[in-house]
Amino acid sequence: MHSIKQKPSSPNLPNFTQLGVLFRIGITLVFFGALHELIISNSVTDFVTRFSVMVSSFSPIVLTILLGLYFLSKPLSNRPYWFSSMVVVLWCELCAVTWLWLSNALVFDLQKTWLLTPSIVIFLLYYFRVRELALSPAITEARLQALQARIRPHFLFNSLNAVLVLIRIDPRKAERVLENFAELFRVLMADNRQLVPLAKELELAKQYLEIEQVRLGDRLQLEWHVSKMPGDAMIPPLVLQPLLENAVYHGIERSVGVGNIGVNIYYKGNEVFIQIRNSHRVSESAPHEGNKMALANIRERLMLHFDMEAEISAQPGHDYFQVMIRMPYQKEAK
Structure with missing residues (x-):
């Protein structure tokens, strides 16, 4: 007869192969970009212009990040949470800085990107962890x-x-x-x-x-x-x-x-x-x-x-x- 086994709950990365998870990440990234443009805009017209430029500049970055997370999901699933989280942060940082450097985008400078990217990624990881605890x-x-x-x-x-x-x-x-x-x-x-x-x-x-x-x-x-x-x-x-x-x-x-x-x-x-x-x-x-x-x-x-x-x-x-x-x-x- 089998015995009863109980293990303490440990944090897990979200499953980046799921459409819902990727959708939430994409929407959050666009939201933070829009919020930044709203803060620095002088008028509604200026915001619309800046937001359009931001979307066109950030679309390749977001797609590259999501594609990388999709392929990283399985290799990181059996790794410790701290290690997996660090890899996710570094991947997002690398994608953002590389794309902005190659495209010479003026929407964000590199210094802002170095600071904002890990902050947003950590926020997203915290959000998914809280959501997991709420549903668990x-x-x-x-x-x-x-x-x-x-x-x-x-x-x-x-x-x-x-x-x-x-x-x-x-x-x-x-x-x-x-x-x-x-x-x-x-x-x-x-x-x-x-x-x-x-x-x-x-x-x-x-x-x-x-x-x-x-x-x-x-x-x-x-x-x-x-x-x-x-x-x-x-x-x-x-x-x-x-x-x-x-x-x-x-x-x-x-x-x-x-x-x-x-x-x-x-x-x-x-x-x-x-x-x-x-x-x-x-x-x-x-x-x-x-x-x-x-x-x-x-x-x-x-x-x-x-x-x-x-x-x-x-x-x-x-x-x-x-x-x-x-x-x-x-x-x-x-």
Whole structure:
């Protein structure tokens, strides 16, 4: 059995391969340039003229900086934060000074560039670090919410009663259910800040549903469409399990008769799609509070890891509830 591991959080560079990160950097650089021109301008016309010259002069610099950061992202990902930050500052300084020297631009002189460039870069690194810290509590919150859900009295007692029955008639199956219990608690209490392979997340989801099938029996019917699933895709941990738990709790348990949960995972182009659909009573087709909490939490964690390149959406229907997740197809770095 695996042990629970917790590691202190360490700062990380933003992922410069993500469109959202590059967009934020570009906008910030343009903003500071515009602010400088606004301060030294004498009139609106003068500002417009200076801003136009600044944009034309700075566009090659910004593009070169962003291109370099894109290619530096992977080599720096496993380096200490202080070293990576220093490389980023030096790269931006080199690009700015070189371009201004080659173009003989008069918008900024070299002395200002030496001073302003590292200041802006340090500000950007600080901004991304604060943003990471602001979104990171969602990971801890997700683990605590899932743990609280796991120890809900009705789930815990019903499952243990099912295990007691199985001990008499099928000891091996009872042992398997208890192993699934242990694995669920291990993952919920472990360090969940890093991305995990999709295949591992799917295995955890199946272990959870195996426990639920022991409780619900034939009332819970499952449909798996994972033949086109990219198992090596890296995704945030604890994404599938909370959504499946909501599907069971708000859909199957509250419905009369047999309920169905369908899981469809596939990739198209450079994106991974996860679709979870469960049958639902007509009178309860609107999202429940539990659904909203899970969706909001997963949305924050997707933003933390993939910025604007990922999204999650919910679609309540007449007799079903469906959740769709889209994220970039990102493989584990070797």
